[in-house]
Amino acid sequence: MKPPVRIIARLDIKGSNVVKGVHLEGLRIVGKPGELARRYYEEGIDEIIYMDIVASLYGRNNILTVVEEAARDVFVPLTVGGGIRSLDDIVAALRSGADKVAINTAAIARPSFLKEAAETLGSQCIVLSVEAKRRAPGKWEALTDNGRETTGVDVLDWVVEAERLGAGEVLITSVDQEGTKAGFDAELIDAVHGRVRVPVIACGGAGTPGHVSALVETGTIDAVACASMFHYGTCPVPTLKNHLVQHGIAVRT
Amino acid sequence: MITVVDYGRGNLFSTGQALRHLGAPYEITNDAGAVERAERIVLPGVGAFGDCMDGLRTRDLVEPLKRAAARGVPILGICVGAQVMLEAGEEFGRHDGLGLVAGTVRRLPEGNGSPDSIRIPNVGWRALQARGGFFEGAPESAMVYFVHSYAPFVARDEDVAATIAVNGMDVPVAFRRGNVVGFQFHPEKSGPVGLGLIERFVHFAP
Numbered sequence: 082m083k084p085p086v087r088i089i090a091r092l093d094i095k096g097s098n099v100v101k102g103v104h105l106e107g108l109r110i111v112g113k114p115g116e117l118a119r120r121y122y123e124e125g126i127d128e129i130i131y132m133d134i135v136a137s138l139y140g141r142n143n144i145l146t147v148v149e150e151a152a153r154d155v156f157v158p159l160t161v162g163g164g165i166r167s168l169d170d171i172v173a174a175l176r177s178g179a180d181k182v183a184i185n186t187a188a189i190a191r192p193s194f195l196k197e198a199a200e201t202l203g204s205q206c207i208v209l210s211v212e213a214k215r216r217a218p219g220k221w222e223a224l225t226d227n228g229r230e231t232t233g234v235d236v237l238d239w240v241v242e243a244e245r246l247g248a249g250e251v252l253i254t255s256v257d258q259e260g261t262k263a264g265f266d267a268e269l270i271d272a273v274h275g276r277v278r279v280p281v282i283a284c285g286g287a288g289t290p291g292h293v294s295a296l297v298e299t300g301t302i303d304a305v306a307c308a309s310m311f312h313y314g315t316c317p318v319p320t321l322k323n324h325l326v327q328h329g330i331a332v333r334t
Numbered sequence: 335m336i337t338v339v340d341y342g343r344g345n346l347f348s349t350g351q352a353l354r355h356l357g358a359p360y361e362i363t364n365d366a367g368a369v370e371r372a373e374r375i376v377l378p379g380v381g382a383f384g385d386c387m388d389g390l391r392t393r394d395l396v397e398p399l400k401r402a403a404a405r406g407v408p409i410l411g412i413c414v415g416a417q418v419m420l421e422a423g424e425e426f427g428r429h430d431g432l433g434l435v436a437g438t439v440r441r442l443p444e445g446n447g448s449p450d451s452i453r454i455p456n457v458g459w460r461a462l463q464a465r466g467g468f469f470e471g472a473p474e475s476a477m478v479y480f481v482h483s484y485a486p487f488v489a490r491d492e493d494v495a496a497t498i499a500v501n502g503m504d505v506p507v508a509f510r511r512g513n514v515v516g517f518q519f520h521p522e523k524s525g526p527v528g529l530g531l532i533e534r535f536v537h538f539a540p
Contacts, residue, residue: 084460125525152351153354154351156348156351156522156523158479158520175380178347180520181481202380205380205455205457205481249457249481279454279455280455303457304458333459334477
């Protein structure tokens, strides 16, 4: 039997707020990190990703304070991304109650950082975060700094390299679909999933429960991360899980 | 009082918060003397087997933990904390463990790429197949959270407390031998079900 698909809530954090935009731009405040995390936990979310979109790891209202608050009452896995640049950053995140860190910009700047991180702290806590922008049919470029910077790096080559260096999971975000609520870039997700052997988290574009079931039914995807659906209340966690069960998809209940 | 052993390799914050949530008094310590005096011990652990054993050794915690186990103190190992309770581990070469329970920590079987196969690391929520004993009366097929590439293959079948199916193999993911209990999954990250299992250990009287 197929293992249950993980349903993850992605909370993009700016300062002390959860924000949401379109294509990682045009941000609006949708709530408070602690309150949303507790609500999603009580509703049965399987995991939570906190993404600090201004990467202010050590600024005021920093992301680790947010994680620590969540870890007091939220007993599901927490992943933290945004501004993770050193082994000390990872250790600080784990000590604040995070289980995993998501790394994008620092890994592209210095791929050996992934290797050092995996060898020191274990692949299980190293998630490669990829922001993919479609450039041609079947071709995507990896962006950094929350979609602000181009790199010239090919996504499909990069995920293979990152897995070899020790990434234990891949979070793949379609910048083209992100915030549009128009559905996943299934071609991108399938292509990444086919290139690596570690679990893949699909992100970017989930607007309806049908988008999620369509992706899970056609592929063999391990996990999906949703934001708008949960934040705007158009499809709360239990509604999504019920929908998936009705489509014969195993979920954690 | 529950003694949570801090040897620099554990998810101490979350383990502590779970105990606080349950109203169970606890201390987080790296002091060998505290382990010698402990009434009940939680041994968390994250990372690689050999590295975790190094963490215990450099803090002189190996012998105090062995003595605590020998005098019947209930001990719960979590994730790599459970793995190091076995005799040896095969991650990044062969390493000696605490040897509280007979068995070896080995890599999970790889899948064959079919839709039903599980990718390694095995990340996510899986249904426990409990075998009574420690799990007596627990919710059937309860799902708990895993993130691991290795598992505690205990030598004696009677020590296996729960398994999960991974790529066609029933893999031991919880064990109990007398006062020694180990969970490969993360009960502190497994929602109400996980908190219930930690509570079981809080009241566990072997």
